[in-house]
Amino acid sequence: MRSDWILMTRLRIAVAAALAMLLATGVGAAWSWRALHAPLDLPQDGLMYTVRSGAALSTVMTELAAAGATGHPHLISWYSRIRGTATRIHAGEYRLEPGLTAISLLEKLNRGEVFLHQFTIIEGWRFEEMLAQLRRHPAIVAGDDSGAGIMAALGQPELHPEGQFLPDTYSFPGGTRDVELLRWAHSALQSELDRAWEGRTDTTTLRSPYEGLILASIIERETALASERGLISGVMHERLRRGMRLQTDPTVIYGIGDGFNGNLTRADIDRDTPYNTYTRGGLPPTPIALAGAASIRAAFTPTESGALYFVATGDPDGSHVFSRTLEEHNAAVNRYVERQRARE
Numbered sequence: 001m002r003s004d005w006i007l008m009t010r011l012r013i014a015v016a017a018a019l020a021m022l023l024a025t026g027v028g029a030a031w032s033w034r035a036l037h038a039p040l041d042l043p044q045d046g047l048m049y050t051v052r053s054g055a056a057l058s059t060v061m062t063e064l065a066a067a068g069a070t071g072h073p074h075l076i077s078w079y080s081r082i083r084g085t086a087t088r089i090h091a092g093e094y095r096l097e098p099g100l101t102a103i104s105l106l107e108k109l110n111r112g113e114v115f116l117h118q119f120t121i122i123e124g125w126r127f128e129e130m131l132a133q134l135r136r137h138p139a140i141v142a143g144d145d146s147g148a149g150i151m152a153a154l155g156q157p158e159l160h161p162e163g164q165f166l167p168d169t170y171s172f173p174g175g176t177r178d179v180e181l182l183r184w185a186h187s188a189l190q191s192e193l194d195r196a197w198e199g200r201t202d203t204t205t206l207r208s209p210y211e212g213l214i215l216a217s218i219i220e221r222e223t224a225l226a227s228e229r230g231l232i233s234g235v236m237h238e239r240l241r242r243g244m245r246l247q248t249d250p251t252v253i254y255g256i257g258d259g260f261n262g263n264l265t266r267a268d269i270d271r272d273t274p275y276n277t278y279t280r281g282g283l284p285p286t287p288i289a290l291a292g293a294a295s296i297r298a299a300f301t302p303t304e305s306g307a308l309y310f311v312a313t314g315d316p317d318g319s320h321v322f323s324r325t326l327e328e329h330n331a332a333v334n335r336y337v338e339r340q341r342a343r344e
Contacts, residue, residue: 163287216291230303
């Protein structure tokens with residue numbers, strides 16, 4: 001009887017221990033589930049964190065714990081090892097937003113959802129101006145290549161760099177080299193130029209996509225109004241068709257270069273350079289600025305108004321008066337001069 005009692009006692013103890021173990025396991029599992037799915041302790045404006053190349057997940061979690069983002073670095077590392085994803089994290093810069101949980105953090109690191117910086121190329125910028133702004137961006141690795149060196153790196157050593165990059169906003173991970181972002185912008189420009197060339201009108205005088213890019217850059221510098229791009233393109237096409245000189249001030253200014261003081265004089269207009277469209281016929285040898293997609297399309301699809309001239313109205317919107325005859329144009333110029341004098 002005593003042996004039976006001992007066996008029963010031992011059985012009760014074993015069952016109690018097993019139940020206690022199951023209870024503890026259940027409690028631990030529930031606690032772990034809550035900890036892994038609870039929002040991390042992140043600042044209201046988020047936290048920027050960089051995963052270094054080759055860094056182990058345990059190191060990442062320890063560093064985030066030191067920053068106060070998570071209080072369970074070992075649990076997160078253990079969970080990721082169990083899932084087999086601990087070695088699949090991607091290096092890079094991450095923005096950790098409030099509401100992120102340990103689970104979603106691991107998924108973010110596994111997918112490589114790095115933070116993307118942005119850089120906007122502005123319509124009308126000159127190449128050197130764009131390059132200087134790009135190289136000032138804190139997330140860009142700036143090189144020291146000149147324009148010729150950059151074009152060689154892009155596989156286009158024969159091209160002048162002016163106008164070869166499409167104005168747009170580009171997203172990129174931190175540490176991107178300047179030449180890589182310029183490669184994207186140049187590729188985007190080529191695609192836009194090809195589409196515009198394919199959609200050109202039958203009446204265009206342009207003989208190549210590059211000529212269209214040159215004309216687009218002039219349009220870009222002549223007006224900021226969407227309603228005028230086609231009209232200015234039409235004026236330029238009509239002049240080219242008749243063998244008239246383009247006589248556009250922005251090309252003269254480009255030819256002067258850094259020596260231009262902001263005041264275009266008669267002496268400037270009379271000074272011959274390859275870009276002076278008062279002294280030379282046809283288009284200038286290269287673009288004079290970065291042309292946006294709208295100006296590129298306008299270059300290949302001019303508005304045929306019959307106008308040969310245009311001059312600023314002097315209105316704050318930067319609009320122009322378009323004229324078919326020199327007499328109409330001179331009258332418009334006189335009105336502009338009178339308005340300017342009235343403001344003095």
